[in-house]
Amino acid sequence: MTLIKVKDFYKIYQMGLTEVRALNGVTMEIQENEYLAIMGQSGSGKSTLMNLIGCLDTPTSGDYYLDGVNVALMSDDELAMIRNKQIGFVFQTFNLLPKSSALRNVELPLIYSGIYSKEERMKMALIAIEKVGLGDRMHHKPNELSGGQRQRVAIARALVNNPAIILADEPTGNLDSKTGVEIMSLFDELHKIGHTIILVTHEDEIAKHAHRTIHLVDGKISKDENIK
Amino acid sequence: MKQIVQSIRDAFSMAIEAIQDNRLRSILTLFGMIVGVFAIIAVMTAIRTLETSINSGLNIFGSNVIYIQKSPAIQMGDHASRRKYWRRPNITYDMGEELKSRMVSAEWVSIGDDRGGIVVKAGKYKTNPNVVVSGVDEFGLEVSNGSLSAGRNIIHEDVAYGRRVVLIGKTVLNKVFPYSDPIDKKILINGISYRVVGIIEPKGELFGNDQDNVVIIPITSYLQYFSHSHTSLGISVKAPSAEDFDAVKEEASDQMRIVRALQPNEENNFEMITNDSLIETFGAFTAGIKMFAFAVSIIALIVAGIGIMNIMLVSVTERIKEIGIRKAIGATRNNILFQFLLEAVFLSLLGGIIGVILGVLAGNGISLIMTVKPVVPMDWVFIGLGVCSAIGVIFGIYPAYKAASLDPIESLRFE
Incomplete structure (x- = not known):
């Protein structure tokens, strides 16, 4: 089943007098439970594409159907709801709240989804944090955790609301290679149990975990191939 | 919700x-x-x-009492306005007597005054020079909302004959008669001999002032020994009941204007104070x-x-x-x-x-x-x-x- 349908995506920035076309007509489809890597050099437009797919931004023109709904026309607050319910972000720099415990970080999206019962939220956060294998460290703050553990907390936060898509932007970029392999095998597992995963990376090693790769050059798709 | x-x-x-x-x-x-x-x-x-x-509770005057004196109770304002009050003619004993004879609606009219810085002595005991001596008539205690705990009040004859009799407050009593009954004993008030006839029920403090550090003598005796050229007396007018209060106050004002020989276009050169006006x-x-x-x-x-x-x-x-x-x-x-x-x-x-x-x-x-x-x-x-x-x-x-x-x-x- 088609989960994401992107049609004629343009993102154009006006930098003084020059016009920068970060995305110059991108059209693609992503199926449910796909394991996809978006690749490209810096400046290729892959970050812009990720922001648009992640509903952090809206395109200058084009349509974006997420689960059959056109989100390109949505307001800021509607996009916030989509991010909360449908998308789980995993960032290169983890982006955890530094002064809150791991459990609290994982609980946070649930607060914004309007789950008002604290017990309910705790139950869901616990399930997510157990899933990434950090049950014994859930009361630690991010600075008391290793890089790999921090990224596991971030993945648990991305999972907690059971989103349709997990969107990971260079998820191993700040980790050593051994920890990177561990994190990638976690994504492999999440894919196996049914999540749709989109990786954004410039590393071939990471992209190899995906089943399909899309290469971007100058804001256009240059190559779209199934590798498994 | x-x-x-x-x-x-x-x-x-x-x-x-x-x-x-x-x-x-x-x-x-x-x-x-x-x-x-x-x-x-x-x-x-x-x-x-x-x-x-x-x-x-800390009512300064007895109930339904109107107090008439030369200057306001609390004076605010500059030097000039204070001089205005100071320049008013003093209220004399004769004026008080005249008002007393003119008033028809009042239950009684009482004349009094007090001054501080007095020394009281009895035998070897002596107070600091901070006692207040009060000159009153037979209504004086009621004017100040006081009562007696022993002995008798000042009576009309004490005033009429200028008798040297005195009521003493608790603080003075403790100082000069620490171990004995003071009734009928002699005390010296600024060196003048008085006979104690009564003890005043203690009232406690008001604004940090000890209200029991007083001696009360007949107004006639007070005028003889404790008044001076600046002395201006206070006149208290008692209304029979709260309902009559305003009417009595008005009569007192009218009569006082006559006593003070004021023309209709002149403003009052005296002040009328009540518990309510003090609070106000x-x-x-x-x-x-x-x-x-x-x-x-x-x-x-x-x-x-x-x-x-x-x-x-x-x-x-x-x-x-x-x-x-x-x-x-x-x-x-x-x-x-x-x-x-x-x-x-x-x-x-x-x-x-x-x-x-x-x-x-x-x-x-x-x-x-x-x-x-x-x-x-x-x-x-x-x-x-x-x-x-x-x-x-x-x-x-x-x-x-x-x-x-x-x-x-x-x-x-x-x-």
């Missing part, structure tokens, strides 16, 4: 977390609010204490202080509000990344707005509560000195806390709006 309560609780706990994370900065901000609220609550509590002590005068006096304290507090609170805005703006700048993260995982504009607004309100309200507590404590310090019951001015407590919340909202809205309007992508990139 339950959801609203829960979401407020969530926002509230986030606000507390944020304040704990920035403890020093929060405490510094609190100081401004504390000072502002402290100022107004302390002053209002102190004034309320005074008002309570005036209004509750005091009220006018405290209203000024209240206004001033209120103005000072408002200024302090506005300054504190600007401080809160400053802190919140810094806080927003420091937490751009945090705001970006929250937005990425689904916080709406309103979520962020509410969070920062609640933080500002919580800060100012916390400062307000501390200010109220300190203010009530400080304001009641005066009640300890004056030995009256402590009070909590609840109306001002609520006004103070209300103003604090309003200031939190007014000065918190702009930083909160700024936070809510941040772009999630740029905020996430912010280092």
Whole structure:
């Protein structure tokens, strides 16, 4: 089943007098439970594409159907709801709240989804944090955790609301290679149990975990191939 | 409903977390609010204490008594206006007698005066030169709302014959007759010999003054030994009942004008004082202080509000990344707005509560000195806390709006 349908995506920035076309007509489809890597050099437009797919931004023109709904026309607050319910972000720099415990970080999206019962939220956060294998460290703050553990907390936060898509932007970029392999095998597992995963990376090693790769050059798709 | 309560609780706990994370900065901000609220609550509590002590039981005059004297009880104003009162002719004993004979509606009319700085001696015992001697007639005790605990009152014959008899107050009694019954004993008042006939029931303190450090003698004897050229007497007029009070007061005013030989176009050159007018005068006096304290507090609170805005703006700048993260995982504009607004309100309200507590404590310090019951001015407590919340909202809205309007992508990139 088609989960994401992107049609004629343009993102154009006006930098003084020059016009920068970060995305110059991108059209693609992503199926449910796909394991996809978006690749490209810096400046290729892959970050812009990720922001648009992640509903952090809206395109200058084009349509974006997420689960059959056109989100390109949505307001800021509607996009916030989509991010909360449908998308789980995993960032290169983890982006955890530094002064809150791991459990609290994982609980946070649930607060914004309007789950008002604290017990309910705790139950869901616990399930997510157990899933990434950090049950014994859930009361630690991010600075008391290793890089790999921090990224596991971030993945648990991305999972907690059971989103349709997990969107990971260079998820191993700040980790050593051994920890990177561990994190990638976690994504492999999440894919196996049914999540749709989109990786954004410039590393071939990471992209190899995906089943399909899309290469971007100058804001256009240059190559779209199934590798498994 | 339950959801609203829960979401407020969530926002509230986030606000507390944020304040704990920035403890020093929060405490510094609190100081401004504390000072502002402290100022107004302390002053209002102190004034309320005074008002309570005036209004509750400590009536200076007996009931339904109108007191006539040359100058106002509490004099405010400049030198010139005080000279106006001072230049009025004195009220003499003859004027008092004349008023007494003219009044028809009064139950009685009484003439009296007092002066301080008197020494009382009995045998080897002697008081400090701070006793008040009061010259009265047979109604004098009633005028001052007093009564006897032993012996007899001053009677008409004492006044008529200028007898040297005296009623003594508890403080004087303890000083000069520590071990013996004073009735019919001799005492010396500024060297003049008097016979003790009665003991006055103790009244306690008023505004820190010992009301029992007195001796009371017949007015005729007082005029003979204790008056001087400036002496202006006080005349008390008693109305038979509360219903007659206003009528009696009017008659007293009319008759007094005749006694003072005033033309119809001249204003009164005497003052009429009642318990109510005293409370009123005091009220006018405290209203000024209240206004001033209120103005000072408002200024302090506005300054504190600007401080809160400053802190919140810094806080927003420091937490751009945090705001970006929250937005990425689904916080709406309103979520962020509410969070920062609640933080500002919580800060100012916390400062307000501390200010109220300190203010009530400080304001009641005066009640300890004056030995009256402590009070909590609840109306001002609520006004103070209300103003604090309003200031939190007014000065918190702009930083909160700024936070809510941040772009999630740029905020996430912010280092």
